[in-house]
Amino acid sequence: MTNYQGNGAYCYANGGSMLLASIGETVSPSLLEVASGFSLGASLVRHDLLHFDQAMSSPDQALNHAFHHLGFQVTENVKGNDASMPIDELTEALKNGPALLGPLDMGMLTYLPNHPFLHGCDHYVLAIKIEGDRLLLHDPAGYPYVWFPIAQLENAWRAKSIEWSSGAYRYWTSPKRMENASDGVLAQRLLSFYEKIYRRHQNEYQSGSAIIYQKATDMQRDLVSMAEKEHLRHFAFPVGARRALDFSQFFQQSSPTFSSLKKAQAEIFGECYTYASYEDWRMVGETLEKLGGVEQEIERLFRENIES
Template identity: 30%
Template sequence: MHIPYVGSGPYCYSNSFAMLMGEHAPPTAVIETLTGGPFGMQLLAGKLPFFDPYGWDPSEGFDNVLSSLGWTSTVTSGGEAADALARLREAVAKGPVWVGPVEMGHLHHQPGMTGPIGADHYVVVLAVDDDTVLMHDPQGFPYATLPLADFMTAWAKETVAYGDPYTLRTDFARLGEVGEVEALRAGLATATSWLHLRDDVPVPPGTLGNGEAAEALAVVWAAGPDEGLRGHLEHFAIRVGARRLDDAATCLARLDLAEASSILREQARLVGALQYPAVKRDDDAVAAGLRELAPTYDRLRAVLSS
């Protein structure tokens, strides 16, 4: 019997969406699956691995989440800092505001965050006064406060590789009642299209996808990765990758897509099993796990295309 994972993990944008949707929010597993994030792997510029699709970033999946679930929102971004702050103040006067991406390293209420680390994050802003921002930070910090200057630096996201600075979403509105299974059916084709290595999204030169990404990362790992790459894999990429794959497997099982669900569950186990050898620096075991993972992407794509 399969037991879906429930617990902590870096699900910042899915958790933030769920907070804004309130009592009508679906499980975060549904939100994450509809973003398309579970369907693929990429090695950005041939160097930085993510267990998410080639050319994908979180912002690419947000419209599919909202439309599939029967929601709308208003998104604004860019401009000068003073104008962005005015937008935020106006929006938060009406209710909570979904904000991101922000640079996590500037969120100094989080222990160990002393400067930019190139990590994206999403929060729900609850209030803004002259000097302080009050927020629900889904990293595990409800009602966190942060000096306004630090928040604005984080929101400028100068060290985050995707998205526009000063992006926020407001005016969340539910247009009609859409069930979770109905939403998954409506959004599945768009979500799973990312398995096909889409050519309509820009990627850095040298970026690889799916099986090629896994094989190339195995070569890097067998040769001994640098400390930054080790930390990225063991602190973030494995955790979120295994969880979103497990969530997608659960969601596709609800659509009676048993074979696709089984492959996703296999991928979740393979990715999750990388955690121990990554932490223990058993580089050969990590490389072997990545090579075992590589052919599963073509299998999943074939099943979902049939």
């Protein structure tokens, strides 16, 4: 299998990897993504746009799942929606090590060149230290050692428009290794977790292969908005391909059937993106039908009991 290394919208996985690296642990973003289980299935929960992830979770919950499955204890902090920004608390926490902040509203991260077009998009960054009225951070979107004004941090970090994440001002600190499971043990743990996810999804109307098929039909009938087409072209298709490939590579030995299906999905995501890049939306619709077919096979695999 040909590996992929390169850029991608892996903000929470990259951020989690950087946080664990602060205690000398080398955990790849790809492994964190797989351990989170977030990018399984498909959903319409956020803005009624097609996302290739599970509707019953969010990236912050996914991070907690990933840390737990990988054997780490990490302190999560979150405030109520009406709370004030805990800047003094964060300042103290950063004296003992970095903190992973998120979700943040990308549209309010003014150092990003295209931030005016990103309102409502969730993001995660690694906070390093606070000096005066500025926060030093690593942004996994490609911007290390950025200084961001504290005055602008409040609205970005409160992230009122990120409705799928509960609370405000969420951050993680103080990771500690509690267990070091073998790849085989981890694989079986994750397969059991995925099976629970798919069993929960089977009665959901707006999830899984059914909505992929519906979007495929809508795309071929030219019923999909330009906003959704841009979402698929700029985000969902390319990140979907990378995520599927990560799953495929991790499970090559422990679950070859699942691995093969995820590899097929990765290739189909790439094909979807190719047609989308040339605005051939009819062919995008036809290719989405193939994606729905593979997702249906994955659903059947887990619901009928995953291979051991």
